[in-house]
Amino acid sequence: MSNKYIYLLIIIAFTLFLREDLFSSASDYPVSSSSVKKAKGAFYTGRYHNLFKELLKKSDSEISDKVNDAFRQLFYGNDEDQRIYYPIGNDLAYVKDINNNDVRTEGMSYGMMIAVQLDKKEEFDRLWKWVNLHMRHKSGQRKDYFAWHCKSSGEIIDSCSASDGEEWFATALFFASARWGEGEGIYGYNAEAQKILDAMLSKVESSDSKDVVTNIFNKKEKKIVFVPSGEADDFTDPSYHLPHFYELWSMRADKENKFWKDVADTSRNFLARAVNPITGLAPDYARFDGTAFDFWGSGYNNFRFDAWRVAMNIAVDYSWFAEDEREVIQSNRLLDFFYSKGINNYGNVFTLDGKKSSVEHSIGLVSANAVAALASTGENRGEFVEQLWNAKIPTGHYRYYDGVLYMLGLLEVSGNFRIYNRQ
Numbered sequence: 001m002s003n004k005y006i007y008l009l010i011i012i013a014f015t016l017f018l019r020e021d022l023f024s025s026a027s028d029y030p031v032s033s034s035s036v037k038k039a040k041g042a043f044y045t046g047r048y049h050n051l052f053k054e055l056l057k058k059s060d061s062e063i064s065d066k067v068n069d070a071f072r073q074l075f076y077g078n079d080e081d082q083r084i085y086y087p088i089g090n091d092l093a094y095v096k097d098i099n100n101n102d103v104r105t106e107g108m109s110y111g112m113m114i115a116v117q118l119d120k121k122e123e124f125d126r127l128w129k130w131v132n133l134h135m136r137h138k139s140g141q142r143k144d145y146f147a148w149h150c151k152s153s154g155e156i157i158d159s160c161s162a163s164d165g166e167e168w169f170a171t172a173l174f175f176a177s178a179r180w181g182e183g184e185g186i187y188g189y190n191a192e193a194q195k196i197l198d199a200m201l202s203k204v205e206s207s208d209s210k211d212v213v214t215n216i217f218n219k220k221e222k223k224i225v226f227v228p229s230g231e232a233d234d235f236t237d238p239s240y241h242l243p244h245f246y247e248l249w250s251m252r253a254d255k256e257n258k259f260w261k262d263v264a265d266t267s268r269n270f271l272a273r274a275v276n277p278i279t280g281l282a283p284d285y286a287r288f289d290g291t292a293f294d295f296w297g298s299g300y301n302n303f304r305f306d307a308w309r310v311a312m313n314i315a316v317d318y319s320w321f322a323e324d325e326r327e328v329i330q331s332n333r334l335l336d337f338f339y340s341k342g343i344n345n346y347g348n349v350f351t352l353d354g355k356k357s358s359v360e361h362s363i364g365l366v367s368a369n370a371v372a373a374l375a376s377t378g379e380n381r382g383e384f385v386e387q388l389w390n391a392k393i394p395t396g397h398y399r400y401y402d403g404v405l406y407m408l409g410l411l412e413v414s415g416n417f418r419i420y421n422r423q
Contacts, residue, residue: 055373281354316374391406
């Protein structure tokens, strides 16, 4: 062999060594986004990672049983301490927040998303009909918005909207259209989703009056607002930022397609600023520039219950689209932080710089952290997935929030949280 070929082989080997070293360092601090290997997301490849299978070596039947058992208990378990889904008559149902004794757009939209992902059309339609009957505003300045919480009787408690409900409703409806086709009236899923998207951009742009209903997305900032009215439209909730949904809307919407694409990119940039650069923790509320904001003086500038979901949003966005390599770094940092706090008992409320405020170890947060493993490259990610696998299905008084995050977590980690598009 000539010297020329020997030198060429040495150069190739050395290059591969450097590349392997580069990619394996993605969870160290600090790491630039350019050092993370670019990958295509499931939207392009059709491949959804099943971490129970890939990391824990669980069988298809074990995984299917795990997901189905959770659905059966949370939707059809006993009334006292298991179920959160309650059917009414022949065609209605609601998801109940047991602790607060109410029905929320958050839970109803999560329930619809869980149903469409599992191909449960009856449950989906029951929930959607209840939403339309009791939560949807049919006229006035709130038209096609939804009252964020009601009594289980359907009586409205607060007419205002919690902005995340509308965006989950719209995406679940788009998926229902793709999976099941179009029906009549409110079951014309695509048209219903388009109405919600239109409503979110067709109100007053902004106002300091609580009596004025504003857009759910601030058009100037290109970000979702916390509540579309009064002072609450001047800031945002990081857990409401769903860039993977907006990316899909930019393709599925009848109008404002460029705006929705811009919102997806803006949300990715926002989340990169909002999370702490060391711990990876996000606040419950933040100003539009990403700085933590304590609106009511009750600690919402800290990592609390809403903020658990940020890890899920970042990881699913990366899993679906892989548009922003910073999401890998953010996921690595977050899991490294929780690992340093003890993977079995890390608590559930923290200041952004990592001081623990609660010793409770919540299944909802365990679920969110397992989902973060979809974007993580860290060696510890399998342990977080195993924590979710070993967790018991939530029961008792607090089973609603833990339960919906647990169910979503199982779907996302098992590769069963999928994009459904029209052919």
